[in-house]
Amino acid sequence: MLNSFFVDFRRLFPQGHQRLMLLCLVFITLLLLWPTSQRSTQSGMGVLPLLLSIGLQQAPEQLDQLPLNELVAWVDDKLRTEPIEDPFTKIYNIEAGDSLSRIFSRYNLGYQTVQQVMAADQSLLALDVLHPGNRLTLQLDEAGQLQSMELFIHAGKKVLYERVAADEFAYQEIIDEGVWRKNILAGEIFGSFYTSAQRVGLSDTDIYNINQLFKDRIDFSRDIQAGAQFQVLRSENFVEEQGTGQSRIEAIRILNRRQVLTAFMHDDGQYYDANGDSLERAFSRIPLQNNVRVSSHFNPRRLHPITKRVSPHNGTDFPLPIGTPIIAPADGVVTRIENHPFAGKYIEIQHFGGYKTRYLHLSRFNVQRGQRVTRGQRIALSGNTGRSTGPHLHYELHINNRPVNPMTAHIPLARPVPAESRAAFATRVKQLTAEMEQQSELAKQQSAKELVAAD
Known part of the structure; x- marks a missing residue:
């Protein structure tokens, strides 16, 4: 009976909490089994059968002789190393x-x-x-x-x-949205920007995003001078002290000779330079050369026509003849090309700034995984593959990994910071610039100490 109870117990509590909850349960049970005056010496009160019943094998008989604190410590250690098996x-x-x-x-x-x-x-x-x-x-x-x-x-x-x-x-x-913790990474460029950025802890994704932000303003392989400085404020996501692997760049400064490149993320998720001018390249609303009617709208609460259960429709459907060209609505990188039994042939493109698009039920791919694409470039031909009621394109737009309605979502339009939030933006720029300058100075001092130590 107790075995059955603990199987159900494991199903009720998240895996990360099970050991703690079991330990508390054992502790409370021991308190109930042992009279207050006899907790350190009483034996034969059913402690050993209890421990065996919850799956802790090879419990020595002398456990009943242990003081309560030592017994609880032993149980804790066993729960760490001998997880209770659940056959289901x-x-x-x-x-x-x-x-x-x-x-x-x-x-x-x-x-x-x-x-x-x-x-x-x-x-x-x-x-x-x-x-x-x-x-x-x-x-x-x-x-x-x-x-x-x-x-x-x-x-x-x-x-x-x-x-x-x-x-x-x-x-x-x-x-679980968790919390975002910011960290400033600063350094000087010796050799390539890529290797210099890697040296201070920036990831390949971070470096690619920085390149994308400034690609219309500087050629990183040709225009960056040795000794140029860079400062990057990056936030990383944590849930209960555990990193999720998600990160975002909130501010960048590159000081190259007399040229200063800046990018600051605003509350709207878009990037602007220190003066409030947009760095974004505009999206197209739909991935087609001409406007066409919508046959099925975005509806995350759509009821399935047969089962009557909620079956989200995370995109917008456009009825198209097979072979209609599909174009990229913005610059990006192709991250998926798959053939799914229900979604059919589909493509996923990662755009800068947390934007991602998907294209389902295609008949032909015109790009490859890992390929960079530009706005307006032909990426595929529409089709009727997978589970489809007829030739059409199912188009999805995701912002920060959440599907949104591409027909109404706020997308980058290359406009400056709105007038009503310019003062707040300017204050944020001033604050972050001071923080990045301070971290850059600390990085220089640390580098100087390392050079002295090496000599």
């Missing part, structure tokens, strides 16, 4: 090259179950590309059939897929 819970850490069908076959889950889960995932496409560091937690029933599955993406984002009918799953995103 399977945890799998994603490795390079893994696919959902391969993982499911490992647990004797048939291809029909794969199809059901992927059908639920069609509007999210979170399972189409699994990455090392992701984790799947599968909950099975007594017959070994999948009842739910949690995809751990990072500490701030999980997706739960639950069976809602014999042949259907539905998903729920579990988002």
Whole structure:
């Protein structure tokens, strides 16, 4: 009976809290079992059977003789090293090259179950590309059939897929916004900007984004002079002290001879120079050469016409003849080219500033993964692939990894900081500039100390 209780207990509490909750439960139970005056010496009160019942094996009989504090410390150590087994819970850490069908076959889950889960995932496409560091937690029933599955993406984002009918799953995103912590990285350029930026801790993504911001103003491979300084304020996302891997650049200053390049993120998510002029290149509202009617609008609360359950429609559908050219609405990099059983042939493009677009049910790709594209460039031809009711383009716009309505969303239009927020923007620029200058001076002093130590 206790074994059954602890199996249910594991299902109720998040994995990271289970050890603490079990330890508290054992502690409270021991307090109830032992009279206050006999806690250090009483034996034979059922402590050993209790510990064995919750799955802590090889408990020595003399545990009943231990003082309470030592006993709790022993239980804590065992809970760290001997997690309680739950035969209905399977945890799998994603490795390079893994696919959902391969993982499911490992647990004797048939291809029909794969199809059901992927059908639920069609509007999210979170399972189409699994990455090392992701984790799947599968909950099975007594017959070994999948009842739910949690995809751990990072500490701030999980997706739960639950069976809602014999042949259907539905998903729920579990988002924890966490907190953003800023850090200023400063250095001087010796050799290339790329290697100099890497040296102070900037990632490849950070460096690419900086290049994109200033690409119309400077050629980093040709115009940067040795000794030029750069200062970058980067914020990183944390949930309960655990990094999610998400980061954003909030301010940049590059001092190259007499040239000073600046970029500051405003409250609207767009970048402006220190004077408040936009650095963005405008988006097109739709990825087509001509305006066409919309056959199905963006609707995150859409009811499925048959099941009557909420089935999000995270994009906008345009009815198009097969072979209609699809164009990039803004500059970016192609991050996905896939052939999905429900989404069909699709492309994903990452644009600067947290913007991402997707194009589903295509008939032909005109770009490759990793390729840089420019606004107006032909990227594909429309089609009718995957699960589709007819030839059309399903187009999605995501801002900071959240789907939004591309027909109404606020998108970059290359305008200056709005008049009503110019004063606040100027104050922020002054404050961040002072902070970055201070960090740059500290970096110089540290570099000088290292040179002296090396001599």
